[in-house]
Amino acid sequence: MAERFDVVVVGAGPAGLSAGLVLARGGANVLILERGEYPGSKNVMGGVLYNHQLDELIPGGWREAPIERNIIEQNYWLMTRDSAVSFGYRNQDWAGDPPNCFTVLRAKFDQWFAKKVEEAGATLITRTTVVDLLQDDDGRVVGVRAGRPEGEVYADVVILAEGVNNLLTQKAGLHNDWKMNEAALAVKEVIELPREKIEDRFGLEPGQGATIEMLGDASAGMLGMGFLYTNKESLSLGVGVLVKHLVYSGMNPNDLLERLKQHPKVRPLIEGGRVIEYSAKLIPEGGYKAIARLFKDGVMVVGDAAGLTNAIHREGSNLAMTSGRIAGEVALEALAEGDPTSRVLRRYQERLEETYVLKDLRKYNHANEFFDENPQFLRDYPELLSRMMREFFTVDSTPKWDKQAKILRMVRRERPLWRIAYDLFKMWRAIG
Amino acid sequence: MSAQALAAKPVPGEEKEKKDSRPVSIEDKLYLNRFNADKQSHLFIIDPEICLTKCPEQYCTKFCPAHVYEWDAEAQKILVGYEGCIECGTCRIGCPFRNIKWLNPRGGYGVQYRQG
Numbered sequence: 001m002a003e004r005f006d007v008v009v010v011g012a013g014p015a016g017l018s019a020g021l022v023l024a025r026g027g028a029n030v031l032i033l034e035r036g037e038y039p040g041s042k043n044v045m046g047g048v049l050y051n052h053q054l055d056e057l058i059p060g061g062w063r064e065a066p067i068e069r070n071i072i073e074q075n076y077w078l079m080t081r082d083s084a085v086s087f088g089y090r091n092q093d094w095a096g097d098p099p100n101c102f103t104v105l106r107a108k109f110d111q112w113f114a115k116k117v118e119e120a121g122a123t124l125i126t127r128t129t130v131v132d133l134l135q136d137d138d139g140r141v142v143g144v145r146a147g148r149p150e151g152e153v154y155a156d157v158v159i160l161a162e163g164v165n166n167l168l169t170q171k172a173g174l175h176n177d178w179k180m181n182e183a184a185l186a187v188k189e190v191i192e193l194p195r196e197k198i199e200d201r202f203g204l205e206p207g208q209g210a211t212i213e214m215l216g217d218a219s220a221g222m223l224g225m226g227f228l229y230t231n232k233e234s235l236s237l238g239v240g241v242l243v244k245h246l247v248y249s250g251m252n253p254n255d256l257l258e259r260l261k262q263h264p265k266v267r268p269l270i271e272g273g274r275v276i277e278y279s280a281k282l283i284p285e286g287g288y289k290a291i292a293r294l295f296k297d298g299v300m301v302v303g304d305a306a307g308l309t310n311a312i313h314r315e316g317s318n319l320a321m322t323s324g325r326i327a328g329e330v331a332l333e334a335l336a337e338g339d340p341t342s343r344v345l346r347r348y349q350e351r352l353e354e355t356y357v358l359k360d361l362r363k364y365n366h367a368n369e370f371f372d373e374n375p376q377f378l379r380d381y382p383e384l385l386s387r388m389m390r391e392f393f394t395v396d397s398t399p400k401w402d403k404q405a406k407i408l409r410m411v412r413r414e415r416p417l418w419r420i421a422y423d424l425f426k427m428w429r430a431i432g
Numbered sequence: 433m434s435a436q437a438l439a440a441k442p443v444p445g446e447e448k449e450k451k452d453s454r455p456v457s458i459e460d461k462l463y464l465n466r467f468n469a470d471k472q473s474h475l476f477i478i479d480p481e482i483c484l485t486k487c488p489e490q491y492c493t494k495f496c497p498a499h500v501y502e503w504d505a506e507a508q509k510i511l512v513g514y515e516g517c518i519e520c521g522t523c524r525i526g527c528p529f530r531n532i533k534w535l536n537p538r539g540g541y542g543v544q545y546r547q548g
Contacts, residue, residue: 035536035537035539035540036540036544037468037544038544040545040548041543041544041545041546041548042519042542042543042544042545043545043548044545045548105547106545106547107545107546107548109548110548126539126540127539127540128539128540129536129537129538129539131535131536146539147538147539148539164521165519165521165524165536167534167535177524177525178525179525180525180528183522183525185497185520185522185526187497189461190547234547243495243522243525243526246495246522246526247491247495247526247528250489250491250494251494251495252458252494252495252496252497252499253495253497254457254458254497255455258455258456261455262455275456275461275464276464276547277464277465277545277546277547278458278461278462278465278518279518279545279547279548280498280518280520280522281520282520282521282522282525
């Protein structure tokens with residue numbers, strides 16, 4: 001292993017690869033270290049990747065990337081144990097070029113992305129776990145130590161793209177690990193199903209896809225969300241819940257997933273499918289207040305490692321790409337100016353503050369606390385809405401005036417109208 | 433209603449469900465994944481005394497999605513089946529006593545997702 005590079009990037013996910021791409025194109029001598037057998041082999045997400053940030057890095061790249069399906073329809077289901085109120089939006093424009101977003105399977109997508117970065121001139125070494133940072137007496141990061149004999153690699157700048165399990169970020173003193181209410185655990189199954197069946201069941205034309213986010217009973221009363229996404233010849237079905245709620249519920253996440261599979265609205269969609277992989281991933285979702293310190297002398301932290309996700313809008317890999325790109329640009333400036341200290345690297349945070357990445361993290365800073373303290377949004381309101389809809393759609397001999405009065409009485413019995421108004425106001429204040 | 437009570441409530445029609453929609457155990461699911469198991473563990477119980485004396489709930493034996501942790505009643509300690517670990521990291525932050533040391537497996541070892 002060569003012992004000196006301009007920049008070492010730890011982790012070949014979307015954040016690290018974006019940084020590596022910008023650096024390689026800028027002429028820097030960049031090394032990317034990945035602990036898996038191949039890029040993507042350790043990487044999991046629900047499956048929706050947004051085109052905009054990929055297109056900024058690789059214009060038109062989506063046309064050759066191993067994408068699964070262009071998402072033309074997005075749905076929300078508000079669920080009780082045996083019912084669901086659904087809301088969705090489809091637009092045929094999204095089937096065109098460019099798409100808004102598409103599903104990907106990360107083991108395939110990340111390999112493609114990594115190949116692009118290697119073609120641009122970056123060096124990628126897989127099967128290599130970085131076990132420590134090399135820091136000088138002043139705490140400046142000057143390199144990394146890989147878990148192999150003579151594994152020291154020196155660099156002017158180290159970019160930590162190690163993912164949510166950010167052990168090196170912690171060793172740099174930039175983060176103190178996630179608290180139980182700052183992260184969610186999601187488990188997911190990839191369920192193989194013939195492509196015609198997927199297109200029939202979801203009402204799709206070839207190549208088009210749909211997403212479903214499931215609120216309410218999908219997470220069994222805990223703060224969380226279920227999801228079902230269409231891939232080419234498989235479905236990605238999963239559920240994520242706040243770690244704090246999971247731990248103290250005494251439930252196993254696999255039981256939550258199996259429970260979701262039995263829901264009468266989910267069951268027919270996955271019927272006859274064959275599970276081909278089971279995965280789990282921690283998602284940092286503590287908002288702006290929970291993110292890592294983003295830089296210090298010689299080092300920057302990007303993507304999940306820094307806690308850059310937007311759980312409310314199920315975004316993460318796009319924030320990873322933007323943060324990686326900007327960190328790469330700032331690293332190039334640091335190399336050009338011969339100063340890889342905080343003086344230059346602070347531009348990474350300054351610029352990120354100006355983007356949607358940190359603006360959205362500030363917007364949803366207290367989203368988790370809000371829903372944690374107001375469980376009625378996850379339990380009572382879905383139940384109430386379901387009962388209202390049931391009454392509304394059930395035709396009996398009740399005249400419609402009486403029916404409306406009955407629904408209103410039902411709501412008032414459950415919750416005074418002023419409380420509902422107050423709850424909605426609070427929600428608007430918290431996340432609106 | 434608690435999460436557990438909600439989960440226990442049966443869905444109408446659940447009792448006459450078909451054979452292929454029967455719940456699948458974690459162990460069966462882990463067989464679907466590709467692992468390159470190391471000979472050495474990357475997960476460690478820092479102080480077994482804490483599990484024995486301070487943690488009757490044994491949270492990790494329940495919340496781990498890969499069922500890595502199991503209480504050995506005879507040995508009176510938590511057994512760590514690191515070979516089936518899918519490397520989510522939840523145990524590191526989910527142990528209320530922060531009593532689990534979590535490392536990345538050595539390079540090339542551990543789960544290797546084919547779908548992701």
